[in-house]
Amino acid sequence: xxxxxxxxxxxxxxxxxxxxxxxxxxxxxxxxxxxxxxxxxxxxxxxxxxxxxxxxxxxxxxxxxxxxxxxxxxxxxxxxxxxxxxxxxxxxxxxxxxxxxxxxxxxxxxxxxxxxxxxxxxxxxxxxxxxxxxxxxxxxxxxxxxxxxxxxxxxxxxxxxxxxxxxxxxxxxxxxxxxxxxxxxxxxxxxxxxxxxxxxxxxxxxxxxxxxxxxxxxxxxxxxxxxxxxxxxxxxxxxxxxxxxxxxxxxxxxxxxxxxxxxxxxxxxxxxxxxxxxxxxxxxxxxxxxxxxxxxxxxxxxxxxxxxxxxxxxxxxxxxxxxxxxxxxxxxxxxxxx
Amino acid sequence: xxxxxxxxxxxxxxxxxxxxxxxxxxxxxxxxxxxxxxxxxxxxxxxxxxxxxxxxxxxxxxxxxxxxxxxxxxxxxxxxxxxxxxxxxxxxxxxxxxxxxxxxxxxxxxxxxxxxxxxxxxxxxxxxxxxxxxxxxxxxxxxxxxxxxxxxxxxxxxxxxxxxxxxxxxxxxxxxxxxxxxxxxxxxxxxxxxxxxxxxxxxxxxxxxxxxxxxxxxxxxxxxxxxxxxxxxxxxxxxxxxxxxxxxxxxxxxxxxxxxxxxxxxxxxxxxxxxxxxxxxxxxxxxxxxxxxxxxxxxxxxxxxxxxxxxxxxxxxxxxxxxxxxxxxxxxxxxxxx
DNA sequence: GTTAACGGTGCAACCGGTTGTACAACCGCG
DNA sequence: CGCGGTTGTACAACCGGTTGCACCGTTAAC
Numbered sequence: 001x002x003x004x005x006x007x008x009x010x011x012x013x014x015x016x017x018x019x020x021x022x023x024x025x026x027x028x029x030x031x032x033x034x035x036x037x038x039x040x041x042x043x044x045x046x047x048x049x050x051x052x053x054x055x056x057x058x059x060x061x062x063x064x065x066x067x068x069x070x071x072x073x074x075x076x077x078x079x080x081x082x083x084x085x086x087x088x089x090x091x092x093x094x095x096x097x098x099x100x101x102x103x104x105x106x107x108x109x110x111x112x113x114x115x116x117x118x119x120x121x122x123x124x125x126x127x128x129x130x131x132x133x134x135x136x137x138x139x140x141x142x143x144x145x146x147x148x149x150x151x152x153x154x155x156x157x158x159x160x161x162x163x164x165x166x167x168x169x170x171x172x173x174x175x176x177x178x179x180x181x182x183x184x185x186x187x188x189x190x191x192x193x194x195x196x197x198x199x200x201x202x203x204x205x206x207x208x209x210x211x212x213x214x215x216x217x218x219x220x221x222x223x224x225x226x227x228x229x230x231x232x233x234x235x236x237x238x239x240x241x242x243x244x245x246x247x248x249x250x251x252x253x254x255x256x257x258x259x260x261x262x263x264x265x266x267x268x269x270x271x272x273x274x275x276x277x278x279x280x281x282x283x284x285x286x287x288x289x290x291x292x293x294x295x296x297x298x299x300x301x302x303x304x305x306x307x308x309x310x311x312x313x314x315x316x317x318x319x320x321x322x323x324x325x326x327x328x329x330x331x332x333x334x335x336x337x338x
Numbered sequence: 339x340x341x342x343x344x345x346x347x348x349x350x351x352x353x354x355x356x357x358x359x360x361x362x363x364x365x366x367x368x369x370x371x372x373x374x375x376x377x378x379x380x381x382x383x384x385x386x387x388x389x390x391x392x393x394x395x396x397x398x399x400x401x402x403x404x405x406x407x408x409x410x411x412x413x414x415x416x417x418x419x420x421x422x423x424x425x426x427x428x429x430x431x432x433x434x435x436x437x438x439x440x441x442x443x444x445x446x447x448x449x450x451x452x453x454x455x456x457x458x459x460x461x462x463x464x465x466x467x468x469x470x471x472x473x474x475x476x477x478x479x480x481x482x483x484x485x486x487x488x489x490x491x492x493x494x495x496x497x498x499x500x501x502x503x504x505x506x507x508x509x510x511x512x513x514x515x516x517x518x519x520x521x522x523x524x525x526x527x528x529x530x531x532x533x534x535x536x537x538x539x540x541x542x543x544x545x546x547x548x549x550x551x552x553x554x555x556x557x558x559x560x561x562x563x564x565x566x567x568x569x570x571x572x573x574x575x576x577x578x579x580x581x582x583x584x585x586x587x588x589x590x591x592x593x594x595x596x597x598x599x600x601x602x603x604x605x606x607x608x609x610x611x612x613x614x615x616x617x618x619x620x621x622x623x624x625x626x627x628x629x630x631x632x633x634x635x636x637x638x639x640x641x642x643x644x645x646x647x648x649x650x651x652x653x654x655x656x657x658x659x660x661x662x663x664x665x666x667x668x669x670x671x672x673x674x675x676x
Numbered sequence: 677g678t679t680a681a682c683g684g685t686g687c688a689a690c691c692g693g694t695t696g697t698a699c700a701a702c703c704g705c706g
Numbered sequence: 707c708g709c710g711g712t713t714g715t716a717c718a719a720c721c722g723g724t725t726g727c728a729c730c731g732t733t734a735a736c
Binding site: 348349350360361364365368392393395396397398399400401 | 721722723724725
Binding site for chain 1: 396397402404406416426432441442445446452458459462464486
């Protein structure tokens with residue numbers, strides 16, 4: 001009574017139906033120039049007739065490729081999902097790969113167990129390439145990938161670039177982003193700047209601050225730099241601290257748009273108007289930026305494009321391209337908070 | 339200057355090193371009873387020696403399995419990620435599969451293009467099984483899967499069960515969940531109940547309401563049932579509507595914990611105390627439930643366990659098990675809002 | 677001493693494609 | 707007519723494993 005499981009038609013059946021050999025059938029379907037147009041037509045008709053689709057397993061073995069790319073993430077799934085940064089980046093990868101025949105596989109590597117499983121899959125050559133979304137120095141998995149010679153793309157700058165000649169790298173220029181934000185403040189004539197940044201040990205934070213300083217110099221004194229978390233609550237709290245100090249300031253550079261949202265709330269509560277009294281610039285061009293009142297001027301990190309780029313580099317490396325380092329450019333998004 | 343890409347050792351090399359044939363080597367590594375203990379030891383040693391790991395492609399072809407399971411999602415990635423429901427469910431699947439040698443692949447099917455790509459992968463037999471996270475009636479992909487005879491698990495109840503004899507199903511008993519929530523209200527002596535639910539066309543909402551009604555009868559009049567979105571803002575707004583009506587009520591059943599959070603805020607603003615004046619019960623046991631003041635009594639849907647179950651059923655079906663239907667049970671989580 | 681039973685191993689086929697090479701048929705040319 | 711060159715096809719090997727079956731040597735039973 002159960003559905004008879006039709007076993008899938010093989011190339012041999014197509015060949016038989018078209019009255020040619022298996023090899024000719026294969027070449028015809030792959031559009032080889034050595035096959036006559038007439039034969040191709042016949043084979044294609046036969047293939048359509050029996051509903052032939054080449055089997056992934058057979059093909060993978062023959063061509064030496066699985067057509068699968070692993071996306072390696074260090075964060076646990078829940079964190080990964082809640083962070084819109086990742087979400088957009090992953091979408092970029094997925095989007096780009098969906099134009100090819102490649103399939104992305106999200107491979108977690110937060111626990112030791114997961115890392116072992118990942119390693120095993122690498123050794124089995126389950127993937128043609130790996131995109132490491134959050135590479136860190138000294139990762140044993142990177143060492144394995146290097147030894148195995150698996151094409152790998154690192155998304156994020158590793159200080160010292162220990163693998164520059166083996167792995168490709170894609171990252172956004174955070175210093176440039178800081179540059180843009182600070183320049184906007186300067187152009188607006190703001191002279192007394194406060195910075196509310198993310199965690200101090202975050203490399204992006206360090207680079208952005210360097211960008212701020214290069215432009216603002218003494219207009220951003222050390223005492224005005226606050227490190228905190230990435231959320232609006234953190235921004236709110238930090239701004240209250242600043243206000244309590246009763247120092248003069250006319251601009252706030254924020255490490256994320258969520259921080260900026262909290263900062264604006266705190267400013268408003270203190271009776272300060274944005275942007276009349278104080279200019280605020282965010283970072284990320286998160287969805288929240290457009291919902292702020294006033295709409296937030298911010299720096300956009302091209303996450304989706306970074307995903308596209310990473311995917312394309314991976315595909316190129318599979319085809320044998322040399323490792324490359326690509327820097328993506330930040331962009332100032334002008335809105336009303338400046 | 340580039341790292342010499344060591345080509346991976348094959349079974350043939352192991353066999354040669356151990357002084358046996360390929361077939362013996364294979365059987366030894368797979369612990370076949372037909373091979374003597376001594377030979378096994380020798381082969382294992384040789385395998386370790388040359389760092390042998392069986393190639394995934396070769397193995398896949400030989401055993402007729404890719405050891406990959408597709409997790410089919412209809413929602414776009416961003417929505418998928420922002421919904422904690424999915425996140426936990428997916429974690430459950432991933433967790434369970436990581437105990438096996440199987441690999442989950444998230445396969446989006448929101449756009450037509452994506453559906454076509456998915457279909458293609460199905461036809462190529464890229465996956466040994468499919469777990470459909472949000473199946474809907476009349477999905478053409480389900481039709482394809484049925485025709486191809488791919489083992490499939492549906493997560494969610496399809497009205498009319500058009501594929502009951504072909505596909506397995508796992509779902510949580512929403513009616514039972516409604517039952518539990520309503521019973522808690524009743525036990526507490528609440529007699530005039532209001533329900534703030536999710537969208538009216540959502541099957542889970544329908545089932546939960548049925549559960550409420552079975553217990554409460556006239557204590558939950560039609561006029562007191564409000565359909566809205568899933569967020570706290572929706573709950574807040576809905577509660578304001580109720581309050582504006584100036585009807586008497588002493589209990590609120592909510593369609594989600596986020597709704598409940600909004601409801602509690604609105605009640606407090608109106609000077610009503612929870613649970614002294616009004617009891618509130620949520621749904622989902624979302625993280626927010628513990629952060630509410632007072633902590634929210636809610637109904638827990640065993641999402642993670644559902645994921646485990648779906649994964650296990652998929653694995654069983656790959657091994658040839660018949661399709662099954664599994665109902666997961668809801669659970670009342672007692673906290674302080676009742 | 678022949679034979680049956682049995683444990684251990686190897687040969688070869690197989691999974692389902694791709695691809696190097698040989699070969700046959702045909703062409704025009706000297 | 708024979709030659710070289712082109713075109714289209716088929717044979718067979720190959721990718722890297724697994725597995726049915728034949729075979730071998732040993733031992734026990736008759």
